[in-house]
Amino acid sequence: MKTVHFVSLGCPKNRVDAEVMLGVSMDSGFRHVDDPSEAEVIVVSTCGFIEDAKRESIDVIFEMARQKEAGRCEQLVVTGCLAQRHPDELAREIPEIDHLLGSSDMTKLREVLSGPSDRLLVGAPSDWLVSADSPRVLSTRPGSAYVKIAEGCNRTCSFCVIPQLRGKQRSRPIADVVREVERLVAAGVKEINLVSQDTVAYGRDRSDGAALPALVRAVADVPGVVWTRVFYLYPETLSDELVELLGHHPKVLPYIDMPLQHAADGMLRRMRRGHGGSRLRRVVERLRREVPELTFRTAFIVGHPGETAEEYTELVEFVKWAEFDRVGFFRYSDEESARSFQLDGKVSPKTAESRLRKLATIQRRISKKKTAALVGRELDVLVEGPSEEHELVMTARHGGQAPDIDGVVFLSGGEASPGQMRRVRISQSSDYDVVGELVDDLEPTEPPAKRAPTSKGPVKLRVLQSDGRAGN
Numbered sequence: 001m002k003t004v005h006f007v008s009l010g011c012p013k014n015r016v017d018a019e020v021m022l023g024v025s026m027d028s029g030f031r032h033v034d035d036p037s038e039a040e041v042i043v044v045s046t047c048g049f050i051e052d053a054k055r056e057s058i059d060v061i062f063e064m065a066r067q068k069e070a071g072r073c074e075q076l077v078v079t080g081c082l083a084q085r086h087p088d089e090l091a092r093e094i095p096e097i098d099h100l101l102g103s104s105d106m107t108k109l110r111e112v113l114s115g116p117s118d119r120l121l122v123g124a125p126s127d128w129l130v131s132a133d134s135p136r137v138l139s140t141r142p143g144s145a146y147v148k149i150a151e152g153c154n155r156t157c158s159f160c161v162i163p164q165l166r167g168k169q170r171s172r173p174i175a176d177v178v179r180e181v182e183r184l185v186a187a188g189v190k191e192i193n194l195v196s197q198d199t200v201a202y203g204r205d206r207s208d209g210a211a212l213p214a215l216v217r218a219v220a221d222v223p224g225v226v227w228t229r230v231f232y233l234y235p236e237t238l239s240d241e242l243v244e245l246l247g248h249h250p251k252v253l254p255y256i257d258m259p260l261q262h263a264a265d266g267m268l269r270r271m272r273r274g275h276g277g278s279r280l281r282r283v284v285e286r287l288r289r290e291v292p293e294l295t296f297r298t299a300f301i302v303g304h305p306g307e308t309a310e311e312y313t314e315l316v317e318f319v320k321w322a323e324f325d326r327v328g329f330f331r332y333s334d335e336e337s338a339r340s341f342q343l344d345g346k347v348s349p350k351t352a353e354s355r356l357r358k359l360a361t362i363q364r365r366i367s368k369k370k371t372a373a374l375v376g377r378e379l380d381v382l383v384e385g386p387s388e389e390h391e392l393v394m395t396a397r398h399g400g401q402a403p404d405i406d407g408v409v410f411l412s413g414g415e416a417s418p419g420q421m422r423r424v425r426i427s428q429s430s431d432y433d434v435v436g437e438l439v440d441d442l443e444p445t446e447p448p449a450k451r452a453p454t455s456k457g458p459v460k461l462r463v464l465q466s467d468g469r470a471g472n
Helices: 012-027 051-065 081-085 087-093 106-114 162-166 174-186 212-220 240-248 265-270 277-290 309-322 349-372
Strands: 002-009 030-032 041-046 075-080 099-101 144-148 191-195 227-230 252-257 295-302 326-331 378-386 394-398 409-412 421-429 434-438 462-464
Touching: 002 012, 002 051, 012 030, 012 041, 012 075, 012 106, 012 144, 012 191, 041 051, 041 081, 041 106, 051 075, 051 081, 075 081, 075 106, 081 087, 081 162, 087 099, 099 106, 144 174, 174 212, 191 212, 212 227, 212 240, 240 252, 240 277, 265 277, 265 309, 277 295, 277 309, 295 309, 295 349, 309 349, 326 349, 349 421, 378 409, 394 421, 409 421
Parallel strands: 002 030, 002 041, 002 462, 041 075, 075 099, 144 191, 191 227, 227 252, 252 295, 295 326, 409 434
Antiparallel strands: 378 394, 378 421, 394 409, 421 434
16 A cells, blocks of 8 residues: 655634545555654645644654655645745745645545646645545544534635635535434544534535524434534624533533633724724633633734734733633734735834733633642543653543643553543642542443444644634
8 A cells, every 4th residue: 555644734713624635645555654764755734823723833854855865755745825925926936746735625635646647736725625524534532533513704804815815604514414423423432522613603604594602502413422622702792692602511611712812802802803902801701601610711912013012911811811721822923914004003023922922821821720620620531642741641631621722631550441431539730730549440331432333543643733723
């Protein structure tokens, strides 16, 4: 069998795309290898949202290009958002690239692998939408998977180029999402992470009445699903039904991922967010009040054109007031095709970096207090496997910890297997992680998981998550 190696950069949505391409490659008779030096074909799934992500993508492309001289690589394929955004430049500046596929061209990889094909295979960003029938091979840790429920975005945020890279909103039918979840559960998945560019807008582009609350309920009610997590909620007024599900459905985690981006009215207007700081406060207060045990994750951009010292101070005070559980801070990236590129009042990178560091320091203290409050509590956790830092230590996550971005639970006091749901008592804490002692003897009784006939099992996919979620 010929060999293929994948690198996925950016957000979990990009990871789903890479997993589909993994499925395409295996259906085409290729075997995945962890070491790029052993691969005859190397695929780099790029992120092109902000400048840092673009630089990282370029660095990885050059790193993989060297394998054409030092390794077995015969073909270098570059896909994803950066290829969608700058296909001609990449083709011209990096001759080592053999094929370029865009953000909706996952299945075109089959053409590349089956024989001679064009070098530029970049189509329109709205050409494709994942479905339950898409070939897919999981690369996440045992027991957990991302499910992409829609593609594209209809928002017009000033700083964001996602609609240019991914097209307009396209939502999947509820029945199709449920069918994919059923297959994942049959393969042993217990945690379903629902993702899209603008999750709260799910179904608004459809004529069948589909809406996010109905989708979340349908997914959570699939037998075998233990945790349902919802990512990327735009900060608008949430429906009573969705809030009720987040607060009280036993299989829906009380976890909110809602990028707020700023808190000052003037700044939010320049960002074209469609609301002001007072509404954000009302949203936070309502969710804290109506969703017991809420974990609130958000993101903010500092240094957007026109951000004054007074507006930055307002953001600082908002972060102190809200005491969010998790926060991602991003320095504004001046993208030529974004509306904000034309705005006056550019903030220097040095000032933006200073503002970011101050906010990060404030949030670190808040996070340390939050994790310390867990000491002594008993929590259910999903076992992930050996720690990436310490092979002899097992890690897990409780419901307030999303995969890859929120810290982990280091396990002690017994044995556990990847993919198990276990019970722990939290004994120690740090800024972001905690230590949990196993307090149950065995995993709670559940029907044994049966691997889906179409599943080829998870692979170890090289993932560089440069978290481009500031676009939501």
